[in-house]
Protein backbone atom coordinates (compact mmCIF):
# COMPACT_ATOMS: atom_id res chain seq x y z
CA UNK A 1 0.00 0.00 0.00
CA UNK A 2 1.21 3.51 -0.78
CA UNK A 3 2.51 5.36 2.25
CA UNK A 4 0.13 8.31 1.84
CA UNK A 5 -2.96 6.07 1.60
CA UNK A 6 -1.86 4.10 4.61
CA UNK A 7 -1.27 7.29 6.60
CA UNK A 8 -4.63 8.76 5.53
CA UNK A 9 -6.36 5.74 7.03
CA UNK A 10 -4.83 6.15 10.46
CA UNK A 11 -4.48 9.93 10.44
CA UNK A 12 -7.51 10.62 12.59
CA UNK A 13 -5.81 8.72 15.36
CA UNK A 14 -3.02 11.18 16.07
CA UNK A 15 -3.08 13.54 19.01
CA UNK A 16 -0.40 16.22 18.95
CA UNK A 17 0.72 17.60 22.30
CA UNK A 18 3.30 20.33 22.69
CA UNK A 19 5.10 20.59 26.02
CA UNK A 20 7.23 23.64 26.84
CA UNK A 21 10.33 23.96 28.98
CA UNK A 22 8.62 24.60 32.29
CA UNK A 23 6.77 21.29 31.88
CA UNK A 24 9.71 19.22 30.64
CA UNK A 25 11.94 20.89 33.25
CA UNK A 26 10.02 19.94 36.40
CA UNK A 27 9.18 16.63 38.06
CA UNK A 28 5.58 17.73 38.44
CA UNK A 29 5.38 18.63 34.74
CA UNK A 30 6.93 15.32 33.66
CA UNK A 31 4.40 13.47 35.78
CA UNK A 32 1.60 15.29 33.95
CA UNK A 33 3.11 14.32 30.59
CA UNK A 34 2.96 10.65 31.61
CA UNK A 35 -0.66 11.09 32.77
CA UNK A 36 -1.70 12.73 29.50
CA UNK A 37 -0.12 9.91 27.51
CA UNK A 38 -1.82 7.32 29.71
CA UNK A 39 -5.22 8.95 29.22
CA UNK A 40 -4.86 9.15 25.46
CA UNK A 41 -7.14 6.86 23.45
CA UNK A 42 -5.17 7.57 20.27
CA UNK A 43 -1.56 7.77 19.17
CA UNK A 44 0.03 10.56 21.19
CA UNK A 45 2.74 12.57 19.44
CA UNK A 46 4.68 14.69 21.91
CA UNK A 47 6.61 17.67 20.55
CA UNK A 48 8.91 18.88 23.31
CA UNK A 49 11.01 21.90 24.25
CA UNK A 50 14.31 21.89 26.08
CA UNK A 51 14.06 21.96 29.87
CA UNK A 52 13.50 25.51 31.15
CA UNK A 53 16.67 27.57 31.09
CA UNK A 54 18.62 25.16 28.86
CA UNK A 55 18.46 27.24 25.67
CA UNK A 56 19.58 30.27 27.70
CA UNK A 57 22.43 28.25 29.19
CA UNK A 58 23.56 27.06 25.75
CA UNK A 59 23.42 30.65 24.51
CA UNK A 60 25.57 31.74 27.44
CA UNK A 61 28.04 28.94 26.66
CA UNK A 62 28.52 29.87 23.00
CA UNK A 63 28.86 33.52 23.91
CA UNK A 64 31.48 32.98 26.63
CA UNK A 65 33.24 29.96 25.31
CA UNK A 66 36.59 29.01 26.84
CA UNK A 67 38.47 25.75 27.04
CA UNK A 68 38.49 25.69 30.86
CA UNK A 69 34.74 26.24 31.14
CA UNK A 70 33.57 23.56 28.70
CA UNK A 71 33.91 20.59 31.11
CA UNK A 72 31.98 22.46 33.83
CA UNK A 73 29.21 23.43 31.49
CA UNK A 74 28.93 19.92 30.07
CA UNK A 75 28.80 18.43 33.58
CA UNK A 76 26.08 20.90 34.54
CA UNK A 77 24.04 19.90 31.49
CA UNK A 78 24.34 16.19 32.29
CA UNK A 79 23.42 16.80 35.94
CA UNK A 80 20.35 18.91 35.08
CA UNK A 81 18.93 16.21 32.79
CA UNK A 82 19.83 13.41 35.14
CA UNK A 83 18.06 15.10 38.06
CA UNK A 84 14.81 15.00 36.11
CA UNK A 85 15.11 11.50 34.74
CA UNK A 86 13.78 8.56 36.79
CA UNK A 87 16.62 6.44 35.39
CA UNK A 88 20.36 7.01 35.49
CA UNK A 89 21.19 8.90 32.32
CA UNK A 90 24.88 8.56 33.10
CA UNK A 91 24.46 4.91 32.10
CA UNK A 92 22.57 5.70 28.90
CA UNK A 93 25.02 5.26 26.02
CA UNK A 94 22.89 7.17 23.49
CA UNK A 95 22.53 10.11 25.84
CA UNK A 96 26.25 10.19 26.55
CA UNK A 97 26.99 9.99 22.85
CA UNK A 98 24.81 13.07 22.23
CA UNK A 99 26.52 14.94 25.05
CA UNK A 100 29.85 13.99 23.54
CA UNK A 101 28.78 15.45 20.20
CA UNK A 102 27.94 18.70 21.95
CA UNK A 103 31.30 18.67 23.75
CA UNK A 104 33.15 18.22 20.45
CA UNK A 105 31.24 21.03 18.76
CA UNK A 106 32.06 23.32 21.70
CA UNK A 107 35.80 22.51 21.57
CA UNK A 108 35.67 23.02 17.79
CA UNK A 109 34.26 26.52 18.26
CA UNK A 110 36.80 27.20 20.96
CA UNK A 111 39.86 26.16 18.91
CA UNK A 112 38.78 27.78 15.66
CA UNK A 113 37.38 30.89 17.35
CA UNK A 114 34.72 30.79 14.65
CA UNK A 115 31.09 30.97 15.54
CA UNK A 116 28.92 31.01 12.45
CA UNK A 117 25.15 31.31 12.66
CA UNK A 118 24.90 27.67 11.60
CA UNK A 119 27.14 26.51 14.44
CA UNK A 120 25.19 28.59 16.90
CA UNK A 121 21.94 27.01 15.70
CA UNK A 122 23.51 23.58 16.08
CA UNK A 123 24.63 24.22 19.68
CA UNK A 124 21.28 25.68 20.73
CA UNK A 125 19.41 22.69 19.30
CA UNK A 126 21.06 20.40 21.85
CA UNK A 127 18.55 21.45 24.52
CA UNK A 128 15.81 19.75 22.51
CA UNK A 129 18.08 16.91 21.34
CA UNK A 130 18.82 16.01 24.96
CA UNK A 131 15.43 16.49 26.60
CA UNK A 132 13.92 13.61 24.64
CA UNK A 133 16.05 11.20 26.70
CA UNK A 134 14.39 12.46 29.88
CA UNK A 135 10.94 12.16 28.31
CA UNK A 136 11.66 8.65 27.08
CA UNK A 137 12.80 7.58 30.58
CA UNK A 138 9.70 9.08 32.18
CA UNK A 139 7.46 7.24 29.73
CA UNK A 140 9.38 3.96 30.10
CA UNK A 141 8.93 4.21 33.83
CA UNK A 142 5.27 5.25 33.99
CA UNK A 143 3.57 4.19 30.75
CA UNK A 144 4.23 0.50 30.50
CA UNK A 145 1.72 -0.48 27.83
CA UNK A 146 3.09 1.74 25.05
CA UNK A 147 6.23 1.43 22.96
CA UNK A 148 8.26 4.65 22.85
CA UNK A 149 9.69 6.04 19.63
CA UNK A 150 11.74 9.16 19.07
CA UNK A 151 11.61 10.76 15.64
CA UNK A 152 14.32 13.37 15.09
CA UNK A 153 13.70 16.47 12.95
CA UNK A 154 16.99 15.61 11.20
CA UNK A 155 15.13 12.78 9.53
CA UNK A 156 12.00 14.58 8.40
CA UNK A 157 11.54 18.29 9.07
CA UNK A 158 12.91 20.15 6.04
CA UNK A 159 13.51 23.91 6.33
CA UNK A 160 14.42 26.70 3.94
CA UNK A 161 17.82 26.87 5.67
CA UNK A 162 17.37 30.38 7.07
CA UNK A 163 19.68 30.47 10.09
CA UNK A 164 17.97 31.28 13.40
CA UNK A 165 14.54 31.83 11.88
CA UNK A 166 13.91 29.03 9.41
CA UNK A 167 10.61 28.20 7.76
CA UNK A 168 9.38 24.64 7.46
CA UNK A 169 8.81 23.24 3.98
CA UNK A 170 5.67 21.22 4.63
CA UNK A 171 5.52 19.67 1.19
CA UNK A 172 9.03 18.26 1.39
CA UNK A 173 8.63 17.17 5.01
CA UNK A 174 5.34 15.30 4.58
CA UNK A 175 6.57 12.14 2.81
CA UNK A 176 9.56 11.85 5.15
CA UNK A 177 7.48 12.00 8.32
CA UNK A 178 4.87 9.67 6.89
CA UNK A 179 7.52 7.12 5.96
CA UNK A 180 8.87 7.20 9.54
CA UNK A 181 5.39 6.81 11.01
CA UNK A 182 4.54 3.96 8.69
CA UNK A 183 7.67 2.18 9.78
CA UNK A 184 6.72 2.50 13.46
CA UNK A 185 3.09 1.49 12.95
CA UNK A 186 4.09 -1.48 10.91
CA UNK A 187 5.42 -3.28 13.92
CA UNK A 188 3.81 -1.55 16.94
CA UNK A 189 0.14 -1.30 17.80
CA UNK A 190 0.35 1.05 20.74
CA UNK A 191 3.13 3.58 20.20
CA UNK A 192 3.87 6.99 21.68
CA UNK A 193 6.01 9.23 19.51
CA UNK A 194 8.38 11.87 20.87
CA UNK A 195 9.78 14.64 18.64
CA UNK A 196 12.24 17.35 19.70
CA UNK A 197 10.94 20.81 18.78
CA UNK A 198 12.66 24.10 17.87
CA UNK A 199 14.65 22.96 14.82
CA UNK A 200 14.60 21.30 11.45
CA UNK A 201 17.25 20.70 8.79
CA UNK A 202 18.01 22.47 5.55
CA UNK A 203 18.14 20.46 2.35
CA UNK A 204 21.91 20.28 2.84
CA UNK A 205 21.28 18.65 6.21
CA UNK A 206 22.23 21.62 8.40
CA UNK A 207 20.28 22.14 11.61
CA UNK A 208 18.33 25.42 11.55
CA UNK A 209 16.28 26.90 14.38
CA UNK A 210 12.81 28.43 14.22
CA UNK A 211 13.58 31.24 16.66
CA UNK A 212 12.87 31.36 20.39
CA UNK A 213 9.75 29.44 21.43
CA UNK A 214 9.94 27.66 18.09
CA UNK A 215 8.59 24.38 19.44
CA UNK A 216 5.06 25.81 19.07
CA UNK A 217 5.78 26.13 15.36
CA UNK A 218 7.26 22.60 15.18
CA UNK A 219 4.13 21.20 16.83
CA UNK A 220 1.79 23.07 14.50
CA UNK A 221 3.75 21.79 11.50
CA UNK A 222 3.60 18.21 12.81
CA UNK A 223 -0.17 18.59 13.34
CA UNK A 224 -0.46 19.77 9.73
CA UNK A 225 1.71 16.94 8.39
CA UNK A 226 -0.32 14.32 10.24
CA UNK A 227 -3.61 16.14 9.66
CA UNK A 228 -4.52 15.65 13.30
CA UNK A 229 -7.93 16.61 14.69
CA UNK A 230 -6.47 18.90 17.36
CA UNK A 231 -3.23 20.43 18.44
CA UNK A 232 -2.86 20.93 22.18
CA UNK A 233 -0.24 23.38 23.40
CA UNK A 234 0.27 22.80 27.11
CA UNK A 235 1.40 25.80 29.12
CA UNK A 236 1.66 26.91 32.71
CA UNK A 237 -0.93 29.60 31.99
CA UNK A 238 -4.51 29.20 30.79
CA UNK A 239 -4.18 30.69 27.32
CA UNK A 240 -4.37 34.18 25.88
CA UNK A 241 -5.34 37.06 28.12
CA UNK A 242 -7.03 40.34 27.22
CA UNK A 243 -3.73 42.04 28.10
CA UNK A 244 -0.55 41.26 30.03
CA UNK A 245 -1.84 40.86 33.63
CA UNK A 246 1.41 42.29 34.99
CA UNK A 247 0.42 45.59 33.40
CA UNK A 248 -3.35 45.47 33.87
CA UNK A 249 -4.36 43.33 36.87
CA UNK A 250 -7.99 43.24 35.64
CA UNK A 251 -6.89 41.23 32.57
CA UNK A 252 -9.25 38.39 31.68
CA UNK A 253 -8.70 35.11 29.84
CA UNK A 254 -9.86 34.93 26.22
CA UNK A 255 -11.66 31.60 25.72
CA UNK A 256 -11.82 31.82 21.92
CA UNK A 257 -9.80 33.40 19.16
CA UNK A 258 -9.91 33.08 15.40
CA UNK A 259 -6.71 32.06 13.57
CA UNK A 260 -6.53 35.63 12.32
CA UNK A 261 -6.71 37.12 15.80
CA UNK A 262 -4.17 34.71 17.28
CA UNK A 263 -1.76 35.37 14.38
CA UNK A 264 -1.97 39.12 14.84
CA UNK A 265 -1.53 38.84 18.60
CA UNK A 266 1.55 36.67 18.29
CA UNK A 267 2.99 38.89 15.56
CA UNK A 268 2.55 41.92 17.80
CA UNK A 269 4.30 40.52 20.81
CA UNK A 270 1.92 38.23 22.74
CA UNK A 271 4.44 35.82 24.28
CA UNK A 272 1.99 32.96 24.51
CA UNK A 273 2.67 31.55 21.03
CA UNK A 274 5.55 31.60 18.56
CA UNK A 275 4.68 34.15 15.86
CA UNK A 276 4.44 31.50 13.15
CA UNK A 277 2.69 28.81 15.15
CA UNK A 278 -0.82 29.47 13.89
CA UNK A 279 -0.10 29.13 10.17
CA UNK A 280 0.46 25.39 9.60
CA UNK A 281 -2.53 24.37 11.74
CA UNK A 282 -4.68 26.99 10.08
CA UNK A 283 -3.82 25.65 6.63
CA UNK A 284 -5.59 22.41 7.54
CA UNK A 285 -8.28 23.97 9.75
CA UNK A 286 -6.92 22.22 12.86
CA UNK A 287 -8.13 23.79 16.13
CA UNK A 288 -5.33 24.80 18.51
CA UNK A 289 -6.07 24.35 22.21
CA UNK A 290 -3.88 26.28 24.61
CA UNK A 291 -4.36 24.58 27.95
CA UNK A 292 -2.99 24.95 31.43
CA UNK A 293 -1.08 21.79 32.32
CA UNK A 294 -2.08 21.99 35.99
CA UNK A 295 -5.62 23.16 35.29
CA UNK A 296 -6.64 21.68 31.91
CA UNK A 297 -10.24 22.92 31.95
CA UNK A 298 -9.04 26.47 31.48
CA UNK A 299 -8.04 27.15 27.90
CA UNK A 300 -8.07 29.31 24.79
CA UNK A 301 -9.34 27.68 21.61
CA UNK A 302 -8.02 29.01 18.32
CA UNK A 303 -10.09 28.03 15.31
CA UNK A 304 -11.70 29.28 12.11
CA UNK A 305 -14.57 31.12 13.73
CA UNK A 306 -14.56 32.53 17.19
CA UNK A 307 -17.64 33.78 18.97
CA UNK A 308 -17.84 37.54 19.06
CA UNK A 309 -19.78 39.20 21.83
CA UNK A 310 -21.40 42.56 21.40
CA UNK A 311 -19.31 45.24 23.05
CA UNK A 312 -16.19 43.10 22.94
CA UNK A 313 -14.89 44.06 19.54
CA UNK A 314 -11.34 44.41 20.87
CA UNK A 315 -10.52 41.06 22.37
CA UNK A 316 -6.94 41.57 23.33
CA UNK A 317 -4.26 44.24 23.52
CA UNK A 318 -0.57 43.55 23.17
CA UNK A 319 2.44 45.75 23.48
CA UNK A 320 6.06 45.63 22.47
CA UNK A 321 8.67 47.75 24.19
CA UNK A 322 12.19 48.47 22.94
CA UNK A 323 11.08 49.55 19.48
CA UNK A 324 12.48 52.25 17.20
CA UNK A 325 11.09 54.08 14.19
CA UNK A 326 13.52 54.27 11.30
CA UNK A 327 12.54 57.22 9.11
CA UNK A 328 13.84 57.69 5.60
CA UNK A 329 13.29 61.15 4.13
CA UNK A 330 13.33 61.79 0.43
CA UNK A 331 11.91 64.86 -1.24
CA UNK A 332 10.77 62.91 -4.29
CA UNK A 333 9.57 60.18 -1.89
CA UNK A 334 7.02 57.66 -3.05
CA UNK A 335 7.25 58.73 -6.66
CA UNK A 336 10.80 57.42 -7.02
CA UNK A 337 10.56 53.99 -8.56
CA UNK A 338 11.77 51.07 -6.46
CA UNK A 339 12.86 53.15 -3.47
CA UNK A 340 10.65 51.24 -1.08
CA UNK A 341 12.03 47.93 -2.30
CA UNK A 342 15.63 49.08 -1.87
CA UNK A 343 15.04 50.33 1.66
CA UNK A 344 13.25 47.17 2.74
CA UNK A 345 15.96 45.03 1.14
CA UNK A 346 18.71 46.87 2.96
CA UNK A 347 16.97 46.54 6.33
CA UNK A 348 16.06 42.89 5.80
CA UNK A 349 19.58 41.98 4.65
CA UNK A 350 20.82 43.03 8.12
CA UNK A 351 18.45 40.52 9.70
CA UNK A 352 16.12 43.23 11.00
CA UNK A 353 12.46 42.34 11.07
CA UNK A 354 10.13 45.10 9.92
CA UNK A 355 7.19 45.00 12.31
CA UNK A 356 5.18 47.75 10.63
CA UNK A 357 5.41 50.34 7.87
CA UNK A 358 3.95 53.82 7.32
CA UNK A 359 4.58 55.97 4.27
CA UNK A 360 3.91 59.49 3.07
CA UNK A 361 5.10 61.47 0.09
CA UNK A 362 8.32 62.54 1.83
CA UNK A 363 8.95 59.90 4.45
CA UNK A 364 8.96 56.13 4.69
CA UNK A 365 8.95 54.81 8.28
CA UNK A 366 9.76 51.30 9.42
CA UNK A 367 8.99 50.14 12.92
CA UNK A 368 11.76 47.79 14.08
CA UNK A 369 13.30 46.44 17.27
CA UNK A 370 15.88 48.84 18.67
CA UNK A 371 18.25 46.01 19.58
CA UNK A 372 18.23 44.73 15.99
CA UNK A 373 18.64 48.20 14.51
CA UNK A 374 21.48 49.63 16.56
CA UNK A 375 24.33 47.33 15.50
CA UNK A 376 23.30 47.61 11.84
CA UNK A 377 22.63 51.31 11.49
CA UNK A 378 26.00 52.13 9.91
CA UNK A 379 25.58 49.39 7.30
CA UNK A 380 22.12 50.60 6.35
CA UNK A 381 23.34 54.19 6.08
CA UNK A 382 26.15 53.15 3.76
CA UNK A 383 23.89 50.99 1.61
CA UNK A 384 21.22 53.59 1.00
CA UNK A 385 23.02 56.92 1.26
CA UNK A 386 22.47 57.62 -2.44
CA UNK A 387 18.74 57.05 -2.45
CA UNK A 388 17.53 59.07 0.54
CA UNK A 389 18.16 62.63 1.70
CA UNK A 390 18.14 61.93 5.40
CA UNK A 391 17.67 59.16 7.96
CA UNK A 392 16.29 59.76 11.42
CA UNK A 393 15.72 57.40 14.29
CA UNK A 394 13.13 57.72 17.00
CA UNK A 395 14.03 55.38 19.85
CA UNK A 396 12.32 54.48 23.09
CA UNK A 397 9.09 53.79 21.35
CA UNK A 398 6.53 51.13 22.23
CA UNK A 399 3.96 49.53 20.00
CA UNK A 400 0.39 48.86 21.06
CA UNK A 401 -1.81 46.54 19.03
CA UNK A 402 -5.56 46.12 19.51
CA UNK A 403 -6.89 42.90 18.03
CA UNK A 404 -10.39 41.72 17.22
CA UNK A 405 -11.98 40.15 14.17
CA UNK A 406 -14.58 42.87 13.54
CA UNK A 407 -12.47 45.82 14.42
CA UNK A 408 -12.25 47.29 10.93
CA UNK A 409 -15.94 46.90 10.14
CA UNK A 410 -17.26 48.40 13.38
CA UNK A 411 -17.72 52.18 13.39
CA UNK A 412 -16.15 54.26 16.12
CA UNK A 413 -13.45 51.86 17.31
CA UNK A 414 -10.48 54.05 16.40
CA UNK A 415 -12.24 57.04 17.94
CA UNK A 416 -12.76 55.13 21.18
CA UNK A 417 -9.17 53.79 21.27
CA UNK A 418 -7.52 57.13 20.63
CA UNK A 419 -10.00 58.88 22.89
CA UNK A 420 -8.99 56.56 25.74
CA UNK A 421 -5.29 57.12 25.05
CA UNK A 422 -5.56 60.89 24.84
CA UNK A 423 -7.59 61.00 28.06
CA UNK A 424 -4.32 60.07 29.76
CA UNK A 425 -2.41 62.76 27.89
CA UNK A 426 -0.46 60.25 25.86
CA UNK A 427 0.74 61.17 22.41
CA UNK A 428 0.28 58.73 19.53
CA UNK A 429 2.81 58.70 16.72
CA UNK A 430 2.88 56.07 13.99
CA UNK A 431 -0.57 54.58 13.26
CA UNK A 432 -1.44 51.64 11.09
CA UNK A 433 -4.96 50.41 10.52
CA UNK A 434 -6.56 48.58 7.67
CA UNK A 435 -3.62 46.42 6.58
CA UNK A 436 -5.34 43.67 8.49
CA UNK A 437 -9.03 43.95 9.25
CA UNK A 438 -8.27 42.33 12.60
CA UNK A 439 -5.60 44.62 14.08
CA UNK A 440 -5.12 48.30 14.74
CA UNK A 441 -1.68 49.30 15.94
CA UNK A 442 0.20 52.44 16.79
CA UNK A 443 3.20 53.68 18.73
CA UNK A 444 3.60 55.80 21.84
CA UNK A 445 6.59 56.81 23.94
CA UNK A 446 7.87 53.86 25.90
CA UNK A 447 7.27 55.64 29.21
CA UNK A 448 3.61 56.12 28.40
CA UNK A 449 2.75 52.62 27.21
CA UNK A 450 1.38 51.26 30.48
CA UNK A 451 -0.93 54.24 30.96
CA UNK A 452 -2.21 53.91 27.40
CA UNK A 453 -2.83 50.17 27.60
CA UNK A 454 -4.69 50.54 30.91
CA UNK A 455 -6.88 53.24 29.38
CA UNK A 456 -7.82 51.13 26.36
CA UNK A 457 -8.43 48.05 28.46
CA UNK A 458 -10.87 49.77 30.76
CA UNK A 459 -12.64 51.36 27.79
CA UNK A 460 -13.27 48.03 26.07
CA UNK A 461 -13.18 45.00 28.32
CA UNK A 462 -16.11 43.30 29.94
CA UNK A 463 -15.33 40.69 32.55
CA UNK A 464 -17.94 37.97 31.94
CA UNK A 465 -16.65 35.17 29.75
CA UNK A 466 -18.45 34.13 26.59
CA UNK A 467 -19.81 30.63 26.09
CA UNK A 468 -17.15 28.27 24.78
CA UNK A 469 -17.75 26.17 21.70
CA UNK A 470 -15.31 23.97 19.81
CA UNK A 471 -16.28 23.93 16.15
CA UNK A 472 -13.83 21.22 15.11
CA UNK A 473 -12.39 20.86 11.64
Ligand code: ASP
Pocket residue numbers: 020021049050055056127197198211212213214215216
Ligand atom coordinates in the same frame (compact mmCIF):
# COMPACT_ATOMS: atom_id res chain seq x y z
N1 ASP B 1 13.95 25.88 23.80
C1 ASP B 1 13.64 26.90 22.86
C2 ASP B 1 13.49 28.23 23.57
O1 ASP B 1 13.67 28.29 24.78
C3 ASP B 1 12.44 26.58 22.03
C4 ASP B 1 11.14 26.49 22.78
O2 ASP B 1 11.13 26.51 24.02
O3 ASP B 1 10.10 26.39 22.14
O4 ASP B 1 13.24 29.21 22.95
Ligand code: MG
Pocket residue numbers: 020021022049213
Ligand atom coordinates in the same frame (compact mmCIF):
# COMPACT_ATOMS: atom_id res chain seq x y z
MG1 MG C 1 10.45 27.48 25.98
